[in-house]
Amino acid sequence: MIPLQQFKSKFLQLWQIELVRCYERDQSPALQPPYSPNTQQPPQSIHVQLHERALHFLEHYQLYHSLNNTIKSLKVMVFLLFALALVVGFGLAKVVDGNVSRVLSLPWVLFALLGVHLLLYFIWLAMLFIKPRQGGFIGGFIQQGLQLFNRTPKAKYALQSLGHTLNHYQMVKLVVSIFSHLYWLVLLTTAALILGLLFLFQSYSFTWETTVLNLPTMTYLAELLGRSLSWLGLSLPTVEVLQTASAEQQAQVGRWLIGMVLVYGSGLRLVTALLVAGVLTVRSKGLTVDHTQPGLSHLVPLLLRSGTQSVDKENPVIGYNQQAQQPASGVGHYWLQLEHPEAVEQQLTANHKTLGTLATMSDLERLTAQFKTQPAASMLVTIDNQLTPDRGNMRLLRGLLPLAAELHCHLVHEQGAFTEGWLSVLQGFNSEHNLGQGMRISQAEHTNDN
Amino acid sequence: MTTKPVSMSVVGHTNTGKTSFLRTLLKNPHFGEVAATPSTTRDVSMAQLIAGTEVVAELFDTPGLEDSQALYMHLQQYVNAQNKHNSPAVLASFLQSPQANNEFEQEAKVIRQLLHTDLALFVIDTRTPVLEKYLDELAILRMAAKPIIPVLNFINENSDLAPWQSALARVNLHNSVLFDTQSTSLAHETRLLEQCIAAMPIAREPLQRLLKTRAQEQHFKTTAAANLLAELLVNVGAYQTAVRLDDSADVAAAQQHFKQTVINAENKALQDILAVFGFQLGDARLEQLPIENGHWQQHSFDTDAWRALGVEAGTGVVAGGTVGAGIDLMVGGASLGAGTLIGAMVGGMYQGSKKFSRQLQAKFSGKELMQADQQVLELLFKRQLLLIQALATRGHAAISPVYLKLSNGLVVDKSLKKLLQAIPRQVNWSALSGAHSHSSDRSAFIKKLSDQIGALIETSSDYYLSGN
Structure with missing residues (x-):
């Protein structure tokens, strides 16, 4: 059955994921080793990713063995179930041998052959509409039974996870239904076959017998039963005819009886099993892991995270080194603001002539023209350390070096966002140009930083 | 339908939060390197935005532009009669020059990447004033002739966005989006992706699928x-x-x-x-x-x-x-006695027996x-x-x-x-x-x-x- 194979494969995946989840929930998280999903392959659904992870950890936690053992145990249980069905089917057919005279009451034989099956079938139908209450007697019994075959310490996780998976994905009813219908199918088909063999080699006669029913009721029942297989061309003699039936008419009843077991027994179970299999198939198409479950949900962001690829790696720049020389001496003390005007302490700039803002290359050109012939003794550059240093403003500073004997860089904020960056860059600048005493770096001590 | 992923370059001045912006967008706190020093990102790195199993967009994290004023002046050298109305060709000429591997190596990486992508997300630190160098950066980026979406980063209730918005409007960029990498919401992401759709209508469907996936992820x-x-x-x-x-x-x-x-x-x-x-x-x-x-x-x-x-x-x-209450509940009060309990258990109350065992x-x-x-x-x-x-x-x-x-x-x-x-x-x-x-x-x-x-x-x- 290909659709059932599809279900089996999906169910196995869910079971494997659940097994790892159960194990990890029960164990200390400290035992969980790191797992890195393969981000180089094309993106996959979370179901596939969780399954791949589960396969990895089944191996790592050595759970494969207990899973395989549980599957084997399940197969043994199913085998035993069907063996039991064969035995019970055989026993059921022997109901016709209960009477030494081999004169059989047709309604009784019919009831003995199909009564329990039909009763349970209708109970099953009714159960379809009842809210499931998992963890009951049957579940406990099956779990205990499976544990008999598999007693390893990790086996409990395999069994737990099987129950959890069936329950969580609302498949208990469907799976139990399939097995129960297949069980009855085997049982009733065996019974029909044995019945056929008995009828083939032994002589039986059928009568309509009753203690409490009157003749008209019995006649009506016989007529009703007779009509039940008329669509297959199998008829049932009337009550009166049956009491004095010929051998041919008894054979007709025998065929009818086997027909009843095959059609309303095996046939009914087969059709129902196929219908349930159909529902399972449909369900399995949309079956995907519930990743909102505790134990899985925390893995999702990590598994769905995109990998990073480096596309244009850094190349070390070779041969780019613009050295600038400071003049040995100069005249006058000047103050300029780097990039934009920002409030500074008055005493800092008290003895300085203001040069305005140094923000662009043309500002630098203007200053170069002004100080080319007569450099300054010192230039105070106030820097807004709320703004980041960059190669652009370092280029501007470098442009000032030939214009002043001393360059004083002052960071105007006590706690600027980029103070550390500026200090590091300026110190690097100092050593790159071997400025030594030619450069001073200072920082505001009290500002009204917000 | 699987289409070619939209490629987006995340560009901007150094330390404006490009990598942080990507971290937020990718929901990956470990993407790239973030620090308050310049040139933290030196390589161009790519990560994907995925909707289900479909790669919808490829995001390229680029190094910060640091020396835009000098570069802008330098680029004028490559303008000639053949390419004066073809600014991408001017950039291509620059990329062939030795300076692209030397003085402006970092900027060249940004330009090279930008020329190969569908659109640019220009990340702006709104806490900084509008400086000349930022406008030069924008002018260089516009030369690549790609749609640009300005992303106004680090916004809060005290942010004054007007200077930046008017500066952007002066260069005909009216499509800026607000984004705060410190705290995010689906609304921010939605607005950003809507702007991407507006800039690239051809990518409407995959980007809308991405929007839907994002909403599902939040849920x-x-x-x-x-x-x-x-x-x-x-x-x-x-x-x-x-x-x-x-x-x-x-x-x-x-x-x-x-x-x-x-x-x-x-x-x-x-x-x-x-x-x-x-x-x-x-x-x-x-x-x-x-x-x-x-x-x-x-x-x-x-x-x-x-x-x-x-x-x-x-x-x-x-x-x-x-304890007592539980047992009373089980046996229906002391008057019913242990017989009820045994009867109930024999009667198949497996679950109940487990519950009270x-x-x-x-x-x-x-x-x-x-x-x-x-x-x-x-x-x-x-x-x-x-x-x-x-x-x-x-x-x-x-x-x-x-x-x-x-x-x-x-x-x-x-x-x-x-x-x-x-x-x-x-x-x-x-x-x-x-x-x-x-x-x-x-x-x-x-x-x-x-x-x-x-x-x-x-x-x-x-x-x-x-x-x-």
Whole structure:
């Protein structure tokens, strides 16, 4: 059955994921080793990713063995179930041998052959509409039974996870239904076959017998039963005819009886099993892991995270080194603001002539023209350390070096966002140009930083 | 339908938060390197935005533009009669020059990448004034002839966006989007992707699929976090341990063990909740949470922690009270006697027998059962809920610490209180007892509790609609 194979494969995946989840929930998280999903392959659904992870950890936690053992145990249980069905089917057919005279009451034989099956079938139908209450007697019994075959310490996780998976994905009813219908199918088909063999080699006669029913009721029942297989061309003699039936008419009843077991027994179970299999198939198409479950949900962001690829790696720049020389001496003390005007302490700039803002290359050109012939003794550059240093403003500073004997860089904020960056860059600048005493770096001590 | 992914270059001045912006967009706190020093990103790196199994967009993180004024002047050298109306050709000529591998190597990487992508996301630090160099950067980027979406980063209620907006308008860029990498919301992402669609109508369908996936991811986080909290409450509320009340040493040891089990359960839930939102312990962003080494600094039995959340003072652990009640419930009162109990068990109440076996076992061995008080459940509920609400709007690039306001204004409403009160009666629902109950009743209860918590998260935080 290909659709059932599809279900089996999906169910196995869910079971494997659940097994790892159960194990990890029960164990200390400290035992969980790191797992890195393969981000180089094309993106996959979370179901596939969780399954791949589960396969990895089944191996790592050595759970494969207990899973395989549980599957084997399940197969043994199913085998035993069907063996039991064969035995019970055989026993059921022997109901016709209960009477030494081999004169059989047709309604009784019919009831003995199909009564329990039909009763349970209708109970099953009714159960379809009842809210499931998992963890009951049957579940406990099956779990205990499976544990008999598999007693390893990790086996409990395999069994737990099987129950959890069936329950969580609302498949208990469907799976139990399939097995129960297949069980009855085997049982009733065996019974029909044995019945056929008995009828083939032994002589039986059928009568309509009753203690409490009157003749008209019995006649009506016989007529009703007779009509039940008329669509297959199998008829049932009337009550009166049956009491004095010929051998041919008894054979007709025998065929009818086997027909009843095959059609309303095996046939009914087969059709129902196929219908349930159909529902399972449909369900399995949309079956995907519930990743909102505790134990899985925390893995999702990590598994769905995109990998990073480096596309244009850094190349070390070779041969780019613009050295600038400071003049040995100069005249006058000047103050300029780097990039934009920002409030500074008055005493800092008290003895300085203001040069305005140094923000662009043309500002630098203007200053170069002004100080080319007569450099300054010192230039105070106030820097807004709320703004980041960059190669652009370092280029501007470098442009000032030939214009002043001393360059004083002052960071105007006590706690600027980029103070550390500026200090590091300026110190690097100092050593790159071997400025030594030619450069001073200072920082505001009290500002009204917000 | 699978189409070619939209490629987007994230560009901007150095230290404007390009990598942080990508971290937030990718929900990956480990993407790239973030620091307050220039040139932190030196390579061009690519990461993907995925909707289901479809790569919708490729995002390229580029180094910061640092020397745009000099570059802008330098680029004028490449303008000639053939390319004076073809600015991408001017950039291509520059890329062939030795300066592209030397003086302007970092800028060349940005330009090279930009010429190969579909659109540019120009990240602006709105805390900085509009400087000449930024306008030069914009002028260089516009030469690539690609759609540019300005992303105004680091916005808050005090941000004055007008200077930047008018500067952008002067160069005909009216499509800026607000984005704060410190805290994010679906609304921010939606606006950004809508602008991308407007700039690239051809990519409408995949980008809309991405939007849908993003909304589903947000919903997933709420649902998963609510599930984790609901499961924690059930595990703690239903947890029982047997204790001999007349033996004070036994009581003390049992209490200690009980409390430690509950504390461990809460810490495990805490770590899982953090992971659901894509955070990990040890991240600098979590430093200011009242969490230390994966544990709440004040454990769930700390009365100071209760007071902080407006939970009434109590003992934390109660013993004995529920035992008798449980058994009475089982046998229908003492009048019905043990015969009823046996009858009920024989009658197939497997579930029931399992449920009360612990009480019976304790009762017959002269012990009482210990359970967490309602206050503990209330504390767990409030504290984790506040954490979830804080994490829900936390950007993945946030460096500044998150402060968890342990507000005592959070009131547990009647229906939730009723649910919390029902938990201690379901003694075989706790995974902490070693039982691995997975009954439909338990699942249905957790679902109900989780739905209520989920609704609280979504309504009480501006998770879905913030960012206006």
